[in-house]
Amino acid sequence: MARAWIYDRTQSSDYVDAVRKAKAKKRRPPARYLVRYYDVAGKLRSEVASNKDKAEARCAELETALRAGSYVDPKSSKVTFTDMAEKWLESRHDLRKSTWWKYRGLLDNHVIPKWGDLPLNAIEREDIAVWVAKLLKSKEDGGSALGPSQARHAFRVLSMVLEWCVPRRIPVNPARGVKLPVRPEAEHVYLSYEQVEALANASAGLRTKYDRPTAGAGINKALILLLAYTGLRWGEAAALRVGRIDLARRRVRVAVTFYEIGGEQLEGLPKTGKRRTVSFPASLVPVLRPLVDGRDKNDLVFTTARGLSLRANNWRVREFNAAVNAAGLAAEGLTPHKLRHTAASLAIAAGADVKVVQQMLGHADASMTLNVYGHLFPDRLDEVADVLDIRRQAALAGMAA
Structure with a gap:
């Protein structure tokens, strides 16, 4: 039994009378055809169609939607x-x-x-x-x-x-399949060990125009080294508490991050919503120890000289950019976030695989890591082929014996 059908209103005397009155007043007469159907709730509905072709097309559309379960109430859309x-x-x-x-x-x-x-x-x-x-x-x-x-x-x-809104209000999302502009490939900056050390040392010696240490001079070196060798996001490092650094095991627990909304600094979960643990080189222990030993576990590791939390824009402009210039690295196009890329490149060069780098950087999945840093991983095709050849030759020799 059809759930949608066309009704010719000329069969109704009321309709015929309405047409006659409209013509007498030189108005457009009401539409002749109705498409009637029972919706998914079994309620009888009707829609007006201006001509028979449109009525038949709408009737077929409704039949298909009702059978496929994709019917949408026109009022909802x-x-x-x-x-x-x-x-x-x-x-x-x-x-x-x-x-x-x-x-x-x-x-x-x-x-x-x-x-x-x-x-x-x-x-x-x-x-x-x-x-x-x-x-x-x-x-x-x-x-x-x-x-x-x-x-x-x-x-x-x-x-x-x-x-x-799909499927209750619209049957399909009209945005599906729209071609989007190509996102330009980000230009990454990868510092060498020597450049990282030069930047860190320069940041520790920054002074104001009154020849006094800048607000961040006391923590700049440790912060830059931590960013460059662990891959922490700037907000994650700025929100780091003393109790989340384990100098003995050389571990940092990344549990929260700072972010700003309308000039207000807030604290929340890291970008992916997941906490993680990262390791740092043993040579950073003596650099971090003065910022950790003897302090309350809830204290921020990195603060200004007045004990205030770091603010991203202030630190970048007044401390980081000044250190970049002092170290002669201005041409590199450095930002604090580029130290994260440096950490990834140094880790990959040191032999870290994709999963290690993913965990270190806190990426949601390994595909993200490969998309960003895949070109840095060494081409090991020949190495694998050589091992396969050695083992095949050994197998052949064993079979021949």
Whole structure:
């Protein structure tokens, strides 16, 4: 039994009378055809069709959707994007606070201004593709002047909201399959051991214009060496507590990180949401010991001369950049985050495999590590082939004996 069918309203005297009255008043008569169907709840519904072809097309569409279980109540898909975006964001209690506010900013600045007033069923894939392209255009050309990475982030938020609406409000996500701008490959900076030491030493000798040690001179060297030889993110190192450094076992427990929202410094879980333990070279023990011995386990390891927590922008501008210049490394394009790349490159050169580097850096999975640092791992194809050859020859010799 069909669950959708076409009803010709000329069979109803009420309809015939309505057409006559409309013509007498020179108005457009009501549509002739209705598409009737029973929805998934068994409720009888009807939709108006302006002509028989459209009625037949809608009837076939409804039949297919009802049989496949992909039927969507038309009223549900008419809710605006803004309404659903706000509900989606409110539901994301699983996000880190910094990520939540990042999504909030992308919605307010780029997504809602374009899609906010539209009903969900009016958002088309082609229009999304045009919007993504426009995000990349300069403001002079009517665009948003975003870089490829930011444009991809804005698109991802739009897509996540739409995906959240499937299948109750829309049958499919119209953002699926949209071609995104290619993210430019990040230019990594890998320092040598000598360059790391030069940078660390320069940072320890920084002085103000009044010829006094800078606010971070007392901790800069230890911090830079820890970043360069362990791969900790800057926020993870800045939030490190004395009790999470084990000098005897040469271990650091990475349990929290600092991040900033609206100028306020907050503490939360590391980027992936997982804690980890990393090791550091024995030669760093005497460098770290003065910052650990005799202090309360809850004290921050790295603070300013006044005992305040480090702030990312202040430390980078006033301490790190000054040390880069003093060490003659300005041409390298260094940032504190680039020390993380240095740590990875030094570890790989020392023989660390992918899983070790993944654990060290706190990547979510090994594929991320390979995507970023795969080119640094040595080509061992010949080495493997040589071992296979030796063992094959031994097997052949044994069979011949």
